[in-house]
Amino acid sequence: MREYLRVVVALAGKDVLLERKSFETLVATASFALLVALLFHFAFDVSSAEGARFFPGALWIAILFSGTIGMARSARADEVDGRGRGAALAPVDRSAIFVGKCLYHMALMAVVEAVATPVFVAAFALRGIALPHLVILGLFLGTWGFVALGTLLAGATAGERSTGLLLPVVLFPLLAPVALGGVAIVSAGVAGEVAASTGSWIRLLVVFDVLFTAIPALFYDSLLEV
């Protein structure tokens, strides 16, 4: 187990190291997330009174859209540079490659969210967040499920011609529970109103996250075979 974790961290570290050379993926992903806030205002002309109502949904749309682009880009770079093949040749458990990639994408999204969330709070004129830890929990659980499925699908579609369009089309339908649950938990956190359903949403997302980390890890082996 310790050895497995060491491998996972090493694989994720490799991607972080590559990213640190240029910050290309990070900058593109984060700026896209911020642009969503702008577009949202242009599209709906949100007044400061409605800000709290729109904030959770707008933030999640920004996360899902920008994250999809970020993961597609990262997977594409792996494919083009042959890094994916290199990792597949490493004498490690194949599922560790998947989990390592998830960890890297999780770190990427954590930075994006850390930048985007305060900007969205300002953009939607929130007076404050009643339960910040609940918002963070909602973002964490939602992002984990999103990243797990996104990593699987981005990796598998990276070699295809139509990858840019294919990834969101195959990924978003699966993410319905993340979109609904993430928005519900963040909304509860912003308003400070914890309903009975908030606990159900948290449990649902935990099940989603564990299930869709375990299943891809189980089958990742067969996806790498040529």
Added chain:
Amino acid sequence: MIQALIRAKKAMGYLSLVLVPVSLYMAFVYAPEEATGVFQRIFYYHVAAAWNGYLFIGLVAVASLMYLIRKDEQWNDAARTAGELGVLFITLTLILGSLWARPAWNVWWTWDPRLVTTLILWFIYVAYLLIQAGAESNQRLKRFAAVFAIVGFLDIPLVHYSAILWRSIHPNVIRAGDPGMPFEMLLAMIASVIAFTPLGLYLWGQRLEVEQLKRRVEKLKESLLWT
């Protein structure tokens, strides 16, 4: 297993030839007319289409799992063709449901959990067909399609549960669960479900046979090319 399905194709065809007219009679003549009028009779085909849709979506998952275990191309064909039929029947379910909802509920669409789940299901398996369409002879993509089908199948209960949770905080326009129906209606519904199952299986057998013939043509082409 797949050979048996192809062999059973004819029997399924004849069976549906007998059963579908019976179900038509049951739905349009035998079952009493409801207060909402003739539109209610859509219900019998709406339910039958939904049943077939869920059946084939389940079969996609089973065939995909078999493909990952056995690595036999035939299972991939079975999964893909079942996916085509699943999407066909779910599309019919959504269209028929919408046509019925207009006179019955006065809306074309409502965000009832069952409707949401069926819509997401439709999107998932359209995506599955898109992956399969790009797969052609790409083994890796075929395996990915199989994994996707399994992930999609496991996702459905979570989608349904989240749709229920989502709606529970909103006013509920339509009560969950159908109102109790007269015995004749129930019988007509069961008849159409029973009639449409062999029809679906017949179509599946037909598609499987086409795939098999395609493969044979490929083999013949190859053998003639090298002689």
